[in-house]
Amino acid sequence: MLKKLIGAVYLLTTSSLSIATGISTMTGNALLSDTATNWDPAFVDGNTVVVGADNIELVTNVSKTIGAIRLDHTLSMLGYYSNSTASPTIGSIAGKSKLKRLKTAGPLKGQIWTFTGTAGVDNNPPANDYSGVSNIHFTYTSILNINAPVTINSTFSSNIYRGSTININDNVILTHNSIASINNTFNIAASKSLTLSGSGMTLTSVFDFSDSGKLILSGDNTIFNPSLISNASSAVLNVDNNVTTSMPSVLTINTINIADGKSLTIDAVNSDIDLLDDNASINFSGSNATLVLTNSGASDRTFTAYNTVTGDVLFSSDGSLVADKGVAGSITTSADNIGTITIDDGNVGVVGATDKKLKQVNLNQDTAASVGQLYAGNVDIGGIGPITATDLLTSELSFSSNGTLISDGGITGNVDFAGNEGVLQLADGKTITGDIDSSGTSAGTLEFLGVGTVNGSIGATNALTTLKFTGAGDNTIPAANAKTIEVANAAASVTASALLTGDVLFSQAGTLATQKGIIGNVTFNDAGTLVTAGISGNIDCQSQAATINFSGDKAYILKSPIQNAENATLDVNLPKLTTIDLEVGSINISDNKILAIDLASGNKTLLAPGGNGIKFLGANSTFQIENTSSNDARVASFAANLAGDTGGGGYYCLAVVLKG
Known part of the structure; x- marks a missing residue:
């Protein structure tokens, strides 16, 4: 008898396991706590639920596992709105019809919901399929765990008691923009991702990235203003469509990737903005990916980038960007004469455009750096450099330091050394169209590295410290006033069309011709040639084989x-x-x-x-x-x-x- 009884128990257990992987069909409104009424056969924990009649409800009033729900007919409601500790676990929900509403009642009501993505019997519905859910409704402080790689297309809603939590424990896609309305908290598990693809969203949720979670924003015209961002030291934000934020906390996300042809707009309406701090990065996934800086407020704001900005920056309104490590891409504006950028270190690409100049560009690099084609109201050299301008500078140029600018493309504008012993080197074949001067007091060096042209005056208000001709070839200059005018290349030939004021030094055996004469002394340290109509000062040949040609x-x-x-x-x-x-x-x-x-x-x-x-x-x-x-x-x-x-x-x- 004992052996037979044990055998019976064994058969019962085997039979129960078979039923647990089976199907239970709802024939009417049903309760998880009542596994007999309107169930055929009785519901067993883990079974696939088949909806066998239209517009019926399934009340989840006890903690059970539903393997999956097959929607052969419409299920009007799934959930339990009552004080209860019932916390259901549910696999896929899909089929020929729809679940009108999944209603969650969270910890205030004692419930935690979990989506597992489990497939139904005979893979019907298939794994990770929640296409049958029309609406997910959060009540009180609900909690929803999503533990499967799923795409959820349902709408989202909540009652007035907002503050729900969605735990993203796998790679999850939520496609409807109504997710923004529930004001919830997203906890994205480490190395997992949440994609929000709804259009026109204004996201104010809390986002916890568990250090290395990923958020992907792919909906059109998303406003991303999270009320809090936490644990983002290794987090990732993918900007796969145009996104705008005015929250400085967004820039604490370790890695921000902007897709090609898309933009991340940062609005400093509320405060100054720090970018790329603590080794953070903003990566541009193509030549048309853009970082837009704007300020819709009335107060002046400053953007500070502590690391290299690797892509394009756009000022859509007036504001300031301080780039501590340079900008590898271009810097442009949406209108003329807006935007101030300060580069403390590193290189800069193209700045501005012909009809959309920046208001001010400050180049404060203290080590060798470069800047591309540049259009601005003014460029100030505030660092030691040397800074190489690889293309044309269309701007006024000033010096607030004793730094060096090498102009490889020429300058369209005036130059002011402003009392600083800066050095401006003009490359071979290039032109400065404006005046070169030093406001306040005499200072500054203008050096020709080859054949160069100055269309304006030189030192009209205050003398430059040095006017130097280092390169070979024929140079033509206007009236010039410098403490020292130096010919420093044996192959240099300088022609001054007007009066030269300053002491002339031949450190190499070049040629200087001045049609209107020289007010100053002339010293030959080498066998140079001077052609002049007159000299007011002394001439010292220092025993060199100098040539002095009085002509006129x-x-x-x-x-x-x-x-x-x-x-x-x-x-x-x-x-x-x-x-x-x-x-x-x-x-x-x-x-x-x-x-x-x-x-x-x-x-x-x-x-x-x-x-x-x-x-x-x-x-x-x-x-x-x-x-x-x-x-x-x-x-x-x-x-x-x-x-x-x-x-x-x-x-x-x-x-x-x-x-x-």
């Missing part, structure tokens, strides 16, 4: 001596050059030109020992000795042959100018 259409009196000129050459190509000293190694007098030495200041030694003397280049070349003093006893001594290489003849004349 008017006579000139050189009132200072040419010093250390024993190896120098003096060319006379103006009607008459009168000197007060003439200890020069070699002299060339062109035809119909006159070189005169005036002994008014005393006795003079003419020419230089060992020099080549005077070469008369034409039949009417003339050298004359004058004495404009009242002392007739003046003596001129020749240290070299007077005639030298006489060339085409010429005249030697003694002239006395009588006084009073």
Whole structure:
């Protein structure tokens, strides 16, 4: 008997297991707590429920597991609105008809719902299928666990007692925009994802990312203003459609990915915004992915990016962006003369456009950096750099530091060193269309790295510190005022169309030609060539094989001596050059030109020992000795042959100018 009884128990257990994986059909309104009434056969925990009649209800008033629900007919309601600890677990819900409403009543009512995605008997309905659910309604502080990789297309609703929680424990897609209306909390499990694809959503929910959860926003025109974001140190936000946020907490998400052709708009209406802090990143998945910065409020706001912005930035209204690590993409505006960007380190791509310039660009890099084509109201060099502008700068340019800007594309605008010893280097073949000056006090260096052009003035208000010609080729400059004008390349040829004010230094054997003369001194540290109509200061050849060519259409009196000129050459190509000293190694007098030495200041030694003397280049070349003093006893001594290489003849004349 004992063996038979045990056998009977075994058969019963086996039979129960078979029923547990079977089907229970609802023939009318049914309760999970009453497994007999309107069930055929009786419901057993884990069974697939088949809805066998239209517009009936299933009350989940006890904690049971429903393997799946097959909707052969309409199920009007699934749930239990009562004080109860009933917490149902349900697999797939799908079929020929619909579940009109799934009603959850959360911890206030004692219920926690769990979706497992389990398939029905004979895979009907299939696994992870909740296509039969028309509406999910949250009451009180409901909790819904989604433990399967499912797509839920139902609408969502809630009563006035909002504060529900949805735990995302697998990769889940919610497609309807009504999810935004329930003001719930989303807890996204580590390494799992939630996709919200409804259009026109305004999301104010709480999002907990469990450190490494992922949120994907793919609906059109989503406003993402979560009331709280937490545990986002390794979290991911995918912006797969156009998204706008005004909540700084969104930028605490570790990784933000913007899809190609889509935009993330950040509105600083409420406060300043920090981006890319704590090694966060914003990644641009294509050339048309855009980060839009805007400020719809009345107060000035600042955006600060602590890491490299790798894509395009758009200012849709006036505001400021501080990029601590540069911007690898472009920076543009939606209107002209809005937006201020400050680059503290790193490179910048294209900035602005012809008809949509930024208001202000501050380049504060203290290490080598670059900027692309740039359109702005003003660009300020606030870092040491050097900063290389790889393309045209269409902007006013100012210096607030002693930094260096290398202009590889030229500048359309004025340059102001503003009293700072900055350096502007102009590349070969490039042009600066505006004026170059230093407001406040004299300062700044303009350096030509090759053949360059300046259309405006140089140092009109205050002298630059240095005007330097480092590159080879022919340079043409306007009137210039600099403390030092340096020719620093033997192949440099500089032509000034107007007066030069400043001391000229030949550190290399190049050429400087000035049609209107020089107010300043000239020093040769190498065998340079100076062509001028006149010099107000001293000339020191420092024993170099310098060439000094006085050229022009008017006579000139050189009132200072040419010093250390024993190896120098003096060319006379103006009607008459009168000197007060003439200890020069070699002299060339062109035809119909006159070189005169005036002994008014005393006795003079003419020419230089060992020099080549005077070469008369034409039949009417003339050298004359004058004495404009009242002392007739003046003596001129020749240290070299007077005639030298006489060339085409010429005249030697003694002239006395009588006084009073």
